[in-house]
Amino acid sequence: MADQHNEPDYGRLIVQGPDRPGIVASVSSVLAEHGANIVSLDQASSDPPGGRFFQRTVFHLPDLAGRLDELNEALSATLGARLGLDFRLVEAHRRKRVAIFVSKADHCLLDLLWRQRRGEIPMTVPMVVSNHPDLRDQVRQFDIPYFHVPVSKQDKAAAEKEQLNLVKGNVDLLVFARYMQIVSGDFLSEVGVPIINIHHSFLPAFTGANPYQQARDRGVKLVGATAHYVTEDLDAGPIIEQDVIRVSHRDSVRDLQRKGADVERLVLSRAVAWHCDDRVLRDGNTTVVF
């Protein structure tokens, strides 16, 4: 799932902003002038013309680390000042630091940790945070710290404060791997990094609680899962990835949960891997995934 150019001297340049003629040529000129060789390039425009432009470029540049400032400056002059674009330049070998939040269900968590160990997701996991103690031993077998932060309705703010103390500055991404708590708007604005959540339905169908029970009651023939960025509007953030699995009248709610769990873990792991690879660009309330 992850990019294949994660060694030193490989860089990624993410560009987005108002579309106009000549952006692709400008980006490749700046890179060429600095001796960078484009290894892969993905580009998209939201129609109609006058829409928004998105580009992800992977390039190779000897001594990239030493030349980042110079390259940043040149890009800033061309892309920023002249073309009014936002851009982000990262060294491909720097792994995102990810805190995983869980409750009691283990399937999404284990899939993430297992893929991280196999090298399938370019991230480090400095901590797992949970409102329950149940998964402690399983997490620590991966040599990852497990922090138990109980959340009760009365002291939710206190719990969030404790969580913020744990994660702020220490991680680049939060992943809610079936974390069964709603976080406050304050938490979202304080935390300062993106949060990816897995919702156990094919959004926008079945928002809120017990989506599998809702799916059974409605008699749908497929159940699904949705990985999305968390925003203040519950279950309404930008969608990164979705998938579904076929079900039938033979399946009880528990069967739906089991079949759905296989989709949840796959969808969440894909979304996290893509995010860590800088493949996901936000476009309003939607995403471009290269």
Place this chain on the structure above:
Amino acid sequence: MADQHNEPDYGRLIVQGPDRPGIVASVSSVLAEHGANIVSLDQASSDPPGGRFFQRTVFHLPDLAGRLDELNEALSATLGARLGLDFRLVEAHRRKRVAIFVSKADHCLLDLLWRQRRGEIPMTVPMVVSNHPDLRDQVRQFDIPYFHVPVSKQDKAAAEKEQLNLVKGNVDLLVFARYMQIVSGDFLSEVGVPIINIHHSFLPAFTGANPYQQARDRGVKLVGATAHYVTEDLDAGPIIEQDVIRVSHRDSVRDLQRKGADVERLVLSRAVAWHCDDRVLRDGNTTVVF
């Protein structure tokens, strides 16, 4: 898609009602006593015990046509009177008569007609009814009558009356193959046969108008289609079949419409074939599909 036992002397027995011990044995005993040989049997119970029971049995019985009354009586005594079950006995070779309602889009209509011509759907199509003249020539090339019944907001009742005159008594099923009109509750209660509709989204996501525009705005990664029985509650009737196809940020609304059209026609054709094969049993607002 269709059943393989559509010759004379093959029958189908559909049983449903309150679950209780011994139904399977009772059904097979009655059939055995009359010399019928069970060719296939599907059965389901809605949990928990005390739920509802569903069974579809295909059997072979020499001179079935001549012995239908006798068999109906025996089933009525055993299944109806003693076990409180509803049942329905049909000769497998009798094709359902289907009226197809369309507007301007041809993809679902043509798929149904192609399959009917190839023998993939065990139905006859005595008429196509449309509120537009556009598809007339295409339909008549299949030697099927095409009736143009314009529908205007003012005289909707008149149009429905004309439609009822055309279909009542002449067909066993109505199929709305992208028929872009909402029919009244009066029409539904008058028409006396089931109606299958294709909705161009994965219900319950994106009910109402312009589901592909809604899907694009929400940024979903799959679009789908849903075939369901029509009830008074718009887009909320029992679902027969659903499927989805993957889309991405590269797809415009028009692309979603094109990709979705491939799913719509497949989902609708499957649902109609299954219905015509007596494979779809209604269970409240859901379906059992054998």
Place this chain on the structure above:
Amino acid sequence: MADQHNEPDYGRLIVQGPDRPGIVASVSSVLAEHGANIVSLDQASSDPPGGRFFQRTVFHLPDLAGRLDELNEALSATLGARLGLDFRLVEAHRRKRVAIFVSKADHCLLDLLWRQRRGEIPMTVPMVVSNHPDLRDQVRQFDIPYFHVPVSKQDKAAAEKEQLNLVKGNVDLLVFARYMQIVSGDFLSEVGVPIINIHHSFLPAFTGANPYQQARDRGVKLVGATAHYVTEDLDAGPIIEQDVIRVSHRDSVRDLQRKGADVERLVLSRAVAWHCDDRVLRDGNTTVVF
């Protein structure tokens, strides 16, 4: 994935043999006479008439354990002696004992163990056997014995003898979860229980070694996995389950391996769960999966 009737007093009756009129009625009569209530029934016939018949019936019978002998006798008289059918009667709550054979890859193994721990596969795992020591710690964290039996080309027979000592009488099923060794015909005939293998391609495409390299060389647009019973004829045994995943020119052989691994573990886990639920019936070199 597993059946929902795994409590005491639930039984499963598997029947197969030459098709002839009246089998369904005979089975349900015998069960009814003994007070058993049919909970679910699946049945299939291989066309044309004169083909083979398959049935799986789940029933509830108070004091099933105490009445097994009596029921077996009655079934033997009716199904065996009179109708020439094979049958098998099992108590649903008795879990299959499964030995898992692995080499170095962990994905299929861990998926099986995770699902077993969650109660998704009705099996016990009394041992994992491997020709390598690599996965020892991971297995023992599940409190499952790990036996390392090295296999060298020279002493393959000795290794197989040691493996037979470990498994014979102790297990009901062997699962080769990416066990990268070919076993001898002697082993197969000695072991006396079925073996399920996962092959990392969509059989019959790409038999033999390095199927992902073969897939890359051939330029296929999907890669897959196949779970099948092991027979003397390598990669040619009866197929239980298959699935595929989409790939493209962007995927290296290593990408194919990673994407394929997700399919492998899912396909193998499904096949093992179905086998343990007595849902898989062999029909020559194919299977009926209820």
Place this chain on the structure above:
Amino acid sequence: MADQHNEPDYGRLIVQGPDRPGIVASVSSVLAEHGANIVSLDQASSDPPGGRFFQRTVFHLPDLAGRLDELNEALSATLGARLGLDFRLVEAHRRKRVAIFVSKADHCLLDLLWRQRRGEIPMTVPMVVSNHPDLRDQVRQFDIPYFHVPVSKQDKAAAEKEQLNLVKGNVDLLVFARYMQIVSGDFLSEVGVPIINIHHSFLPAFTGANPYQQARDRGVKLVGATAHYVTEDLDAGPIIEQDVIRVSHRDSVRDLQRKGADVERLVLSRAVAWHCDDRVLRDGNTTVVF
């Protein structure tokens, strides 16, 4: 399925050849120098470095038709002479001329003609050629000439000569839409345009005749279809697109044919649309599909 920039003044530039640093920058520079604005760009490299490079660029250039020669010359100097690359420059609004070859089955043919009429495939169809008369009326209803060229074992060469007379110079592509004849090597070298064939299996499984019977005999759980370029080596040409559909023990060979037909028509239509959009680049015996 088709590209959205098919109006005049849109061009497509296809580049392929040995990979080396700077190709993307060179292409975009030449285009920028001539005032062309890149609308979309897809690019791929076959690893490892020193492999092959592929790029498809869509651009807008006022008065493209009048400036083709000039642009061709500039590209020839830079890409051809200096970088040793092959390139192809086409006006996006010029539709490929496609001859469809069929035998008796109508599903692939009708799907292609219907999509062409809807504007989903950017092609014109100047003729349908068949060794049988069966589909004549259906084709002519689309206002397309139908040529019946019988093929018998004795006069195969004569038939091929007649076919060559019909198509040579008149078309840019041949599509074998379930054309059940093997063509000679002479025909392939004479015809001078690519040929796309649909094989009714998931290649390389089940080459040769009766793949659905082979699939049934082997007991596979999925059947598929493969669209590929025709080469002298039967069923072994570069694969453009594949897909599969789930089947079970309940499906007869005829069921497999019906389910497979839905996959065949979809896979072939996709492949033809992509080819007509210049999205398919051959890489040895595989393809890059942008």
